[in-house]
Amino acid sequence: MGIVNRSLRLLFPPGHAWRLPGVFGIFIDALALNFDRLRLFIRGIILESIPGTAEDMLPEWYDALDLPYDSTLLLADRQARAANAYNFVGDQTFAYLESRLQAELPNVYLVESYFDDEGVAAISGIGRSGIMRSGSGNPLYTFLVFGDVDTEEEYNRMLAILAKIFPLHLEPFIGVTIGGT
Numbered sequence: 001m002g003i004v005n006r007s008l009r010l011l012f013p014p015g016h017a018w019r020l021p022g023v024f025g026i027f028i029d030a031l032a033l034n035f036d037r038l039r040l041f042i043r044g045i046i047l048e049s050i051p052g053t054a055e056d057m058l059p060e061w062y063d064a065l066d067l068p069y070d071s072t073l074l075l076a077d078r079q080a081r082a083a084n085a086y087n088f089v090g091d092q093t094f095a096y097l098e099s100r101l102q103a104e105l106p107n108v109y110l111v112e113s114y115f116d117d118e119g120v121a122a123i124s125g126i127g128r129s130g131i132m133r134s135g136s137g138n139p140l141y142t143f144l145v146f147g148d149v150d151t152e153e154e155y156n157r158m159l160a161i162l163a164k165i166f167p168l169h170l171e172p173f174i175g176v177t178i179g180g181t
Helices: 003-010 022-048 058-064 075-086 094-104 152-165
Strands: 108-115 121-123 140-149 173-178
Touching: 003 022, 058 075, 075 094, 094 108, 094 140, 094 152, 140 152, 152 173
Parallel strands: 140 173
Antiparallel strands: 108 121, 108 140
């Protein structure tokens, strides 16, 4: 006896006369079964409407979020990637950029840096926006992207993430190796 069946039977007064025998009892059981099915159907709709819990609609979520769908990943990983893209807020702070990249590719790191007039790189820790002119006394601020990815697809995914969230006025320097090479 399901929760809906018990709930429907609680609507009737207690007592031996209301144990619902015969056709009326069968009707209540059938009604409860259909309400159970309806409850599960609505719950499925709610779960499929959120990319972090979707199963059947996950490829459609990937299309809507403009993500490449990889069916070889575990379901939990595919859901996490879709939820991650769905909850994307947008920001251009260094901590945000690194957290977005780390969420997708944990072995890839960002380092904020600048190049002085002689082309020597140094760690900056401070970002600056606006027009950057090299050779005029103003250093060129940028990010160094380094680390390891396993496949060419992960490398392309990293480039897509950088293209989507990286500030347009900064040119990243990429030193990422593919497959440990």
